[in-house]
Amino acid sequence: MDWLNAIVQGTLLGGLYALFAAGLSLIFGVMRLVNIAHGDLIVLAAYLGLTTTVALGVHPLLALIVVVPAMAAIGYALQRGILNxxxxxxxxxxxxxxxxxxxxxxxxxxxxxxxxxxxxxAGALETASFDLGGLTLGWLPVLTMLVAIAVIAGLQWVFYRTPLGRAFRATSDNQDIAQLMGLNKAHVFGLAMALALAVTAIAGLFLGIRTSFDPSIGGGRLIFGFEAVIIGGLGNLWGTLAGGVILGVAQTIGAKIDPGWQLLAGHIVFLLILAVRPNGLFPRVAA
Amino acid sequence: MNLNDYSVTRTTREARIAALIGVVVMAALIAAPWWAGRADMRLLSELFLYLALASLWNLMAGYAGLVSVGQQAFVGLGGYMLFALTMFAGLHPIVAIGLSGVIAAAVSIPVAALLFRLRGAYFAIGTWVMAEVFRLVFAQISALGGGSGSSLPVDIVKSLAASRSGREALSYWLALAAAAGVVAAVYLFLRSRKGLALTAIRDNELAAGSLGIDILRAKFLVYVVTAAMTAMVGGLIFLQKLRISPDAAFSVNDWTAFVIFIVVIGGIGTIEGPIIGTLIFFALRETLADLGTTYLLVLGAVAIVVMLKAPKGVWGFIRNRFDLQLFPLGFRVRFPEKRKGD
Amino acid sequence: MPEPILNTRGLTAFYKDFQALYGVDLSVDQGEVLAIIGANGAGKSTLLRSIAGLMRNGADQIAFKGQPIGALRADQVAALGIALVPEGRQLFPSLSVEENLLIGGRIKRPGPWSLEAVYKLFPILKERRNQASTSLSGGQQQMVAIGRALMSNPDLILFDEISLGLAPIIIKDIYDALPGIVGGGMSAVIVEQDISKALSVSSRVYCLQEGRVSLEGATGEISREAISRAYFGVE
Structure with missing residues (x-):
C-alpha cells in the first residue's frame, strides 16, 4: 500500500511538472526557442502571486486573475523587445x-x-484531503493535476482548433510563407510567449502554494520541465503530461527508498529514457 | 600583375609584437611571488583559473558549437577527485590533479554519448542535468562529508610545501601554468588540422561536411578533452580554497554563468576574447563588488546587450576596427603594395 | 492610359553580398496578365519576392497603387492586396488542406473568393479538405497554393513557376483555370521558364537577364528571335 501511495502521490506531483513543462514545450514548438530563464519566470510568477495575495488580501487562486495577464504581458514584451x-x-x-x-x-x-x-x-486547501480506496489524497495535488489536464487540453484546443493555433503552426512550418499570409511573425511569436507565460503563471502559483520558494530555485524548475518534455517526446503536449507523471513517480519512489534519492531518481530515470528512447516515449509522428 | 607579388603568411607584425609583450608579461607574472603581495597573488590566481575555464568553454561553444551550461560538473568532479585521491589514496595533490583529468576524460565519454543525443539548445540543458546528477551523487558520499562537504586535511596541504609562502607561491604558479597551458593548448589545437576543420564546421557546416570532415567525432573529441582540462582546473580551484562542498563545487553561477559572461563580453569564437573578457570581468568585480546583487544584474545586462548589439564581443569590435589578430590561426594572403603592370 | 497598379523603379536586391537585381524598371497595368521570362538565375523569383515584401528593398523602388511599398514587411504588403504563389508550392505541412486555404483567407479583403469559390474552381480539394496537405499530389498541392493566394482576394497575384515539376496534363489543367482567376479584374504576374506557356496567357512580357530587363513588349509584337536573344544574351 505504501508503494501504491508513492505512485499515486508521484502521479499527482507530475501534474505540477507538466505545468512547468507545457510553456517550455509550446515555445519550442512555435519558434524553436529554448528559454533558459523559464524556471526563473515560474519563480517570478510565484512572487507576483505572493505580492498580489498580500496586497489585495485575496486567496492565492484568485491571484491568478492578476498574475496570468501580468505574466502574459511580460511574455509579449520580452519576446518583442528582446527575444525576437x-x-x-x-x-x-x-x-x-x-x-x-x-x-x-x-x-x-x-x-x-x-x-x-x-x-x-492557501488556507484550508493546503491540508484538506479525502480518502479514496484506502489512500489519502490531498485536494491541492488533485486540483493541480486537474488544472494541468485542463491546461494541456486547452493548449491542444488552441493549437489545433483555432485561427491562433493555425497561425502558430503555420509560422512554425515556414516563417516567410506565413508572413505572406499576413502574419507578422514578431507578433505571432509575441503571442506564443504570452500564452506560454500565462501557463507559467499558473505553474508558479501552484508551486508557491505547494512549497516554499526562494529566488534561487528557478534552475531546478527549468530542469524538471525540460525532463518532462524530453521524456514525453518533443512536440507532444499530452506526452509532456506523461513525462511529468513519470518524473514525479520516479521522484516519490526514490524518496521512499532514501530521502536523499528523490531528485537523483528523477534524473536517473530521465537519463535512462534518453539512453533507450532518445526521442522520448511518445514522439509526435512525423506528418 | 603576377602571382609572385602575393605572399601567404600566417604570422603578422602585430602578432610578433604581441608575442614579445607576452613573453615580458609572462616573465613578470612568473616573478610575482617576489614582488606581489599575498592578496594580489590570490586575486591573480583566481583570474588565471577563470581564464582557463573561459578559454575551455570558448573552445566548446565558440568553435565546436557545443553550448554547455553544465561545465560545473567537471569543475566539481575535479575538485572532489583532488580531495578523494589525496585523502583516501594518499596521492600527492599535483599527481591527484593530473589523475583527475584522466578520470574526468573517462567519465565524460559515456556522458557525451548520452548528451550528444540532444540537439542544440536541449544539449545545453542536458549538460545542466548532468551537473545536477554529479552534485546529488557527491552529496550522498558521506566519506567526503555528504551535503556539508569537507576540508583538505592539514598534512596534505603541508605536503605541497613546508612553508606557507612556499605553498602560496606554488599554487600561484600552478594557476598561472594552467591558464598559460590551456590558452596554448587551445591555440595549438585550433592551428592543427582538426582545429581548422572545426573552425570550418562552425563557419559552414555544409561545406565542412562536403570536405569529408567527421563533424561528430571532432565535437566528441573537443568535449572529452575539455572535460579533462576543466576537471584539472577544478582541482586547482579547490586546492586554493582547501574546502569543498557539493553546492560550491557544482555551482552553476560560479563555474558557468560567470564563465559565459566572460566569453560573451570578451568575444566568443576568438582566442583573445576570453583573455579580454577575464580582465574586464575582474576589473568590474573589483570596482562593483560592493554593489552585491546589483553587480550581477549589471553583468547580465551587459552580456545581453553585447550579444544583441556586438555578438563578437569587445575583441571582435577591436579586431574589425584595426584588423588585428594576436593569435594567428589561419593563413592570410598579403596583397602586393602596388599593382604592377596595369 | 490606365494607371499602372504596380511599378518598380531602379529596383535592386541583394542576398548578403550577392546582388540579384540591378535596377529593374517594370510596370503592371490594372487587370493585365504580365509574363516574366528568363533563364535560371536571371532574377525572376527575386523580383517576385521583392514585390511581395520578402526581400529588403528601398522604400521608393516599388509602388503599389501609387503607394511606396518597397520597405514594407510581407504581411503589410499582403494586407494591401498582393498575393504570391511561391515557387515549389510551399504549403504548410502541419496544416490540412482546408486550414491552408483558411490561413490564406486571414486577410479578409472584399471580393469573390471564398472557401466555396476555391472548391468550385478545384473540386478535388473539397474531397481532400481534411487531409494533410503533404498527402496530395504535386498538381493538387499547386491548386491549394493557388487557392491559398486567392483567399485574400488580392488585387495583384504573383505566380512563381507554377508549372515546375508537374506533369503536362496537370499544367494544362492549371493554365486552363487561369482565365477564370484573372478574369474578374485581378492583375497577375506570371514567372515561367516555359516561355510558350507564359506567352499563351499574357498580354505583355518582360525578359530578365542577369538581374536586368533585357526585353519588354506586347506578347503579339515580339519575335521569337528577339526573345531568344534577350533570353540567352547572344547577339
Whole structure:
C-alpha cells in the first residue's frame, strides 16, 4: 500500500511538472526557442502571486486573475523587445540571452524579496484531503493535476482548433510563407510567449502554494520541465503530461527508498529514457 | 600583375609584437611571488583559473558549437577527485590533479554519448542535468562529508610545501601554468588540422561536411578533452580554497554563468576574447563588488546587450576596427603594395 | 492610359553580398496578365519576392497603387492586396488542406473568393479538405497554393513557376483555370521558364537577364528571335 501511495502521490506531483513543462514545450514548438530563464519566470510568477495575495488580501487562486495577464504581458514584451532579435539560424544568441535574463531575474528577485524562503497561504486547501480506496489524497495535488489536464487540453484546443493555433503552426512550418499570409511573425511569436507565460503563471502559483520558494530555485524548475518534455517526446503536449507523471513517480519512489534519492531518481530515470528512447516515449509522428 | 607579388603568411607584425609583450608579461607574472603581495597573488590566481575555464568553454561553444551550461560538473568532479585521491589514496595533490583529468576524460565519454543525443539548445540543458546528477551523487558520499562537504586535511596541504609562502607561491604558479597551458593548448589545437576543420564546421557546416570532415567525432573529441582540462582546473580551484562542498563545487553561477559572461563580453569564437573578457570581468568585480546583487544584474545586462548589439564581443569590435589578430590561426594572403603592370 | 497598379523603379536586391537585381524598371497595368521570362538565375523569383515584401528593398523602388511599398514587411504588403504563389508550392505541412486555404483567407479583403469559390474552381480539394496537405499530389498541392493566394482576394497575384515539376496534363489543367482567376479584374504576374506557356496567357512580357530587363513588349509584337536573344544574351 505504501508503494501504491508513492505512485499515486508521484502521479499527482507530475501534474505540477507538466505545468512547468507545457510553456517550455509550446515555445519550442512555435519558434524553436529554448528559454533558459523559464524556471526563473515560474519563480517570478510565484512572487507576483505572493505580492498580489498580500496586497489585495485575496486567496492565492484568485491571484491568478492578476498574475496570468501580468505574466502574459511580460511574455509579449520580452519576446518583442528582446527575444525576437535573437532568433535565427545561430543557436548561441537565444541561449546566451535567455541565460542572461535568468541571472538578471534571479538577482532582481533577490534584491526585491531577499533570499528568505516564502510561501503562499492557501488556507484550508493546503491540508484538506479525502480518502479514496484506502489512500489519502490531498485536494491541492488533485486540483493541480486537474488544472494541468485542463491546461494541456486547452493548449491542444488552441493549437489545433483555432485561427491562433493555425497561425502558430503555420509560422512554425515556414516563417516567410506565413508572413505572406499576413502574419507578422514578431507578433505571432509575441503571442506564443504570452500564452506560454500565462501557463507559467499558473505553474508558479501552484508551486508557491505547494512549497516554499526562494529566488534561487528557478534552475531546478527549468530542469524538471525540460525532463518532462524530453521524456514525453518533443512536440507532444499530452506526452509532456506523461513525462511529468513519470518524473514525479520516479521522484516519490526514490524518496521512499532514501530521502536523499528523490531528485537523483528523477534524473536517473530521465537519463535512462534518453539512453533507450532518445526521442522520448511518445514522439509526435512525423506528418 | 603576377602571382609572385602575393605572399601567404600566417604570422603578422602585430602578432610578433604581441608575442614579445607576452613573453615580458609572462616573465613578470612568473616573478610575482617576489614582488606581489599575498592578496594580489590570490586575486591573480583566481583570474588565471577563470581564464582557463573561459578559454575551455570558448573552445566548446565558440568553435565546436557545443553550448554547455553544465561545465560545473567537471569543475566539481575535479575538485572532489583532488580531495578523494589525496585523502583516501594518499596521492600527492599535483599527481591527484593530473589523475583527475584522466578520470574526468573517462567519465565524460559515456556522458557525451548520452548528451550528444540532444540537439542544440536541449544539449545545453542536458549538460545542466548532468551537473545536477554529479552534485546529488557527491552529496550522498558521506566519506567526503555528504551535503556539508569537507576540508583538505592539514598534512596534505603541508605536503605541497613546508612553508606557507612556499605553498602560496606554488599554487600561484600552478594557476598561472594552467591558464598559460590551456590558452596554448587551445591555440595549438585550433592551428592543427582538426582545429581548422572545426573552425570550418562552425563557419559552414555544409561545406565542412562536403570536405569529408567527421563533424561528430571532432565535437566528441573537443568535449572529452575539455572535460579533462576543466576537471584539472577544478582541482586547482579547490586546492586554493582547501574546502569543498557539493553546492560550491557544482555551482552553476560560479563555474558557468560567470564563465559565459566572460566569453560573451570578451568575444566568443576568438582566442583573445576570453583573455579580454577575464580582465574586464575582474576589473568590474573589483570596482562593483560592493554593489552585491546589483553587480550581477549589471553583468547580465551587459552580456545581453553585447550579444544583441556586438555578438563578437569587445575583441571582435577591436579586431574589425584595426584588423588585428594576436593569435594567428589561419593563413592570410598579403596583397602586393602596388599593382604592377596595369 | 490606365494607371499602372504596380511599378518598380531602379529596383535592386541583394542576398548578403550577392546582388540579384540591378535596377529593374517594370510596370503592371490594372487587370493585365504580365509574363516574366528568363533563364535560371536571371532574377525572376527575386523580383517576385521583392514585390511581395520578402526581400529588403528601398522604400521608393516599388509602388503599389501609387503607394511606396518597397520597405514594407510581407504581411503589410499582403494586407494591401498582393498575393504570391511561391515557387515549389510551399504549403504548410502541419496544416490540412482546408486550414491552408483558411490561413490564406486571414486577410479578409472584399471580393469573390471564398472557401466555396476555391472548391468550385478545384473540386478535388473539397474531397481532400481534411487531409494533410503533404498527402496530395504535386498538381493538387499547386491548386491549394493557388487557392491559398486567392483567399485574400488580392488585387495583384504573383505566380512563381507554377508549372515546375508537374506533369503536362496537370499544367494544362492549371493554365486552363487561369482565365477564370484573372478574369474578374485581378492583375497577375506570371514567372515561367516555359516561355510558350507564359506567352499563351499574357498580354505583355518582360525578359530578365542577369538581374536586368533585357526585353519588354506586347506578347503579339515580339519575335521569337528577339526573345531568344534577350533570353540567352547572344547577339
Amino acid at each position: 532579435q535573437t532568433l535565427g539560424d545561430d543557436l548561441l544568441p537565444p541561449l546566451l540571452v535567455t541565460f542572461g535574463i535568468s541571472v538578471i531575474l534571479q538577482n532582481a528577485l533577490l534584491e526585491v524579496y531577499t533570499a528568505d524562503p516564502q510561501k503562499m497561504n
